[in-house]
Amino acid sequence: ASSRRWRGVTRIMAEASSSSSTAAGTPINPSIKKQEAKVVDTVLISDLRKPLQAYCRCWRSKTFPLCDGTHAKHNKETGDNVGPLLLKK
Amino acid sequence: ASSRRWRGVTRIMAEASSSSSTAAGTPINPSIKKQEAKVVDTVLISDLRKPLQAYCRCWRSKTFPLCDGTHAKHNKETGDNVGPLLLKK
Numbered sequence: 001a002s003s004r005r006w007r008g009v010t011r012i013m014a015e016a017s018s019s020s021s022t023a024a025g026t027p028i029n030p031s032i033k034k035q036e037a038k039v040v041d042t043v044l045i046s047d048l049r050k051p052l053q054a055y056c057r058c059w060r061s062k063t064f065p066l067c068d069g070t071h072a073k074h075n076k077e078t079g080d081n082v083g084p085l086l087l088k089k
Numbered sequence: 090a091s092s093r094r095w096r097g098v099t100r101i102m103a104e105a106s107s108s109s110s111t112a113a114g115t116p117i118n119p120s121i122k123k124q125e126a127k128v129v130d131t132v133l134i135s136d137l138r139k140p141l142q143a144y145c146r147c148w149r150s151k152t153f154p155l156c157d158g159t160h161a162k163h164n165k166e167t168g169d170n171v172g173p174l175l176l177k178k
């Protein structure tokens with residue numbers, strides 16, 4: 001019985017580990033506007049003032065939808081490689 | 090000794106489960122340009138042709154950096170709420 005229990009635990013841990021390494025089945029937005037069903041932001045091109053503006057695609061910026069550089073922390077902590085979308089005039 | 094082992098397993102599984110539900114410590118880009126250290130895309134505003142263009146922020150579009158609607162599948166499968174950045178002329 002003890003051996004059967006250990007096999008079960010091993011299976012569960014393997015599934016958790018696989019899910020964690022591929023990000024399959026995992027939400028990518030931990031905290032932004034979670035009361036909204038879908039977070040869509042619109043940039044009116046005619047309103048752009050700066051020659052270059054970075055928009056967040058890591059869902060971790062404190063100034064979302066703008067990028068504040070937090071993607072660097074996320075990439076370092078997880079081995080990921082995400083970065084912003086740059087709008088250039 | 091057996092009881093101590095089970096406490097260890099419980100702790101490991103709790104950590105795995107917590108990581109999976111918050112997405113902390115998990116890469117959000119499963120497959121786009123993983124050979125690049127950081128994926129940054131630049132949109133030259135003067136090159137925009139359509140009155141409305143959607144850019145992907147879910148890292149699952151087959152037409153990245155453009156949105157192809159795949160965020161809907163990701164949201165349904167994971168309970169997430171991500172969506173594109175719209176550029177409007």
Ligand code: FES
Pocket residue numbers: 055056057058059060061066067068069070071072082083084085
């Ligand atoms: S802070 Fe999110 S992409 Fe830069």
Ligand code: FES
Pocket residue numbers: 144145146147148149150155156157158159160161171172173174
């Ligand atoms: S396909 Fe990624 S945001 Fe739409």
